[in-house]
Amino acid sequence: MEDFADQIAQLCLEKYNKLSKNGKPLEKEWTVLSGIILKKKDSSLNLVALATGTKCLGKSDLLNTKIYEQGCRLNDSHAEVLVRRAFLRYLYEQIDFLLSDFKSDIFTIDDKKKIKLHDGISFHLFTSQTPCGDCSIFLKKEFYEDDIPPTKIRKCDYNNGMEIVESNNNRKEKRLIKDIYRTGAKCVKSEKYQDPHLPGINYHVVGPLRTKPGRGNPTLSLSCSDKIAKWNLLGVQGSLLSILIPPIKIETIIVGGNCPFSLEAMERGLYKRFNEKTCELKIIQSKFSFNQQKNSERKHPCPSSIIWCAVAVEGRKQGATKKKKGSNLLITRRALFETFLQTCDKYQHSDCNIRHPKRITYLDCKMWSKNYQSLWNTLKSDSFHTWPSKPIHLQTFVL
Template identity: 30%
Template sequence: MIQNVSQCTAQNLPRNGSKNATQTGSQIMTQDAIANLCLTRFERLPKQGKPGSGQWTVLAGVVVEHEGGLELISLATGTKCLSGVERLGSVKGTQLSDSHAEVLARRGFLYWFLRQAELAFQNSSQFLVNSGTGTVHWKPGVKFHLYSSHPPCGDATIFIFEKEESCLAKDNLCTAKKDSCAGKEDTSTGKEDSFIGKKDSCTGKDISCTTKKDSSTSQEDSCTGKKVLCTCKENFCTGKKDSCSGKEDSNAIESQLTSLNSFKTTNSSLCSELSPTSSSSTNASKAGSDPKSIPPGQEATKLNTSKDQESHQNMNKISSPSLQQTNLEKDISEDLDEPVQKKLKLDTNRTGAKCVKGEIEDPLGSGTEYHNIGVLRRKPGRGDPTLSLSCSDKLLKWNVIGFQGSLVSQFLKIPVYFSTISIGPSGFNLPALQRALFSRYPDTASKPVLLQPTLKFRFAQCDDLKPSSDSILHVPGNSGFTEVYVAGYKQGWSKKKLATPGAWSSVSCIHLARLYRSIVSKYTGIQPPIQYSAIKQSAFTYNTAKLKFKSNLPAWPAKSAEFDDFSVE
């Protein structure tokens, strides 16, 4: 179902964008137990591949439940995805094209299953039973849970939230990835907003408040940088010279700075970078109250015509209504006893994932008119576009046809689904997750319980951090491994040696296919095809379900057969 995000109801939406489901005590224990398994194991991993200073990443894990216990079977971090050009330039089947944490964790499950199937044929698996026909089945009570420290990219991250705005200064809310107080046109003065110049920690845009000088004092105004007095200087309201007086109004300066410092103290958590030090504010007020502090050549020019004085007074009368409750200087100077007014504004939490060809493009308007919802999207990437669909779209597919894939499906007669999906805690929005992961599809076979853990990941996405370029995949157990990837290959291998099997991930297409072939040939006596494409085509039941799924989503892009056309020997 494709909708514009503005068509969604904003009723009862919380201001921070997270809408938690009502959860029972047992659910909270379950989701925190699942999250704790992943977080604790991550802390025990070596430092290699973990985010460095100033970096963030996503952590995801697959947990199996059996006989009342939980066991971690795959853990991954990652935020990177290759472009189509990069994929075509590599040896086919050797490079990981999608290194997002959820996708890597699922590939770790595929490896874990193949190892368990091997044990099942030896009648020694804790989770699988040999069916005696070259296939296996799950023991009673086996369930799977997915954890992710961040909502899956794409449709699941798009939702409406209420943004609280101050009438004196606009809140800088990082969720929409837009700085609401920088670079906008000041409609009351016709000048560009002076909140520009410093780096905003959420957007990287310039927002400093000290770029212009007060011509009456020759000192920088500590918050706005605009002219603050209308006496014998350039009037910030009119842009004209004022002839009404030849003296600086020290009381006006002191009053404005006192009120301004009070405002900045109460709003420091929202725009901390806009708050100058108290000492600079004190110095500014002293400079304004002492005419001798004005440097030579900077004195205000005194105009003697009564016409200019009358013009100034009339202009102030005209501009006052437009400045009321919208201009920082006017609010402070006109009515210092009036409390800071707040208003709520609807906005859209945004994703960098782009609509695939065939879907209706995002309108990219302001506020709630920025995104369409329910559409298929490609993962974002710099330079050439990626060929990988968003994690929201992949999870939707897993909830319809299962997350077992074509290789594993040839050992199982029924699909594998997640019983629960735990997301967050940050960024969790229940309606958006429900829509993205199953309700936008007409007939979803599985609707996992969506849970929000209370435990936080210490490398979670944050305003002024950059995504880590490294990915980690950890599969516990005797046959497990811990590998670090950069650009789809194991870390530490030079470009000249990327054609060496040792540089390839244990969950690359070619390695998984080789493991599959060795198990089938050893325990069933059947010799599977050598071509990777032929191995995948042997999964008749799975491929039928996949074709039906894609028929209901006509914009789902077809994968080029070229990527699967290679020998696994």
């Protein structure tokens, strides 16, 4: 299993290294790298989407600008979120390929003319550091106390927030663990439990949904831990694509090496806190690490992003896109909506017989995904009831 994690990490790191400097961090900047890997029946691995990013726009940026209302801008540019969008692009390309009578790497058409995945296909997500939010809150393994000489053996009982200190003469004493790793993401306001912000281990609570920090102003975007938890239950394809294809689940999450990581916190953050005690998601830390991640030399988040996806069609170039201030991308809500309607046109299946595409709003179109919406509503009434919805006026644009 570790070998598998290392192979996945290596594919992402190698691809990243081959890309041009455009959008990459400068000397003192850091970023997060995420990738999605396709594993085929013959066990071959292919990187199909890659992204870097650290930024998230605040609520005020979002509400004051007309451009958002037309779905032209992304507010959340964390790598995990961008790589999912790049992956959506890849999925549309694959559907287009299939509908153009080529052989798709991942899709095929069944007897009922529905699109389905080839047998034995799976997808795996790499991210160079632990996702922000709940997954990032856990006890620090390294802590120092002047009063304990190094000859003493330390054992930590992390579950109870206590450490047991065993001295050479076998005398045991208990003392409180010093500190936890923190996240910049704040608890959603309507959550019952809020961070006490007390020193040490009582700084955070675990469990609540959290919103990403913006530059000095709150954002509407949920933390990556929360978003990945949602994808884990609903699939990464999102509502529009769920009209065309079956749900696509991520099978393994691989976190890059040399960064704070706790399997326990990852499991809690991604499913255990939502009453999903068993889950097929596998979580592994790779030994390979991303050398442009946050460290003592790289202290500033890199403001630009790289977004790349594999394009299978012959004659079309595989390309990396440098993100220019979040606009005119192939992965904005508007661009993906446009591609969705074009794909529906080409597919001509009764499942996506959408009339008046010129007048249909993005929101109306999303409501077409009946199964997806009803599952999401069930989840919202149960574990995700504090999930804030995006303001309606940001979703009612037409093309």
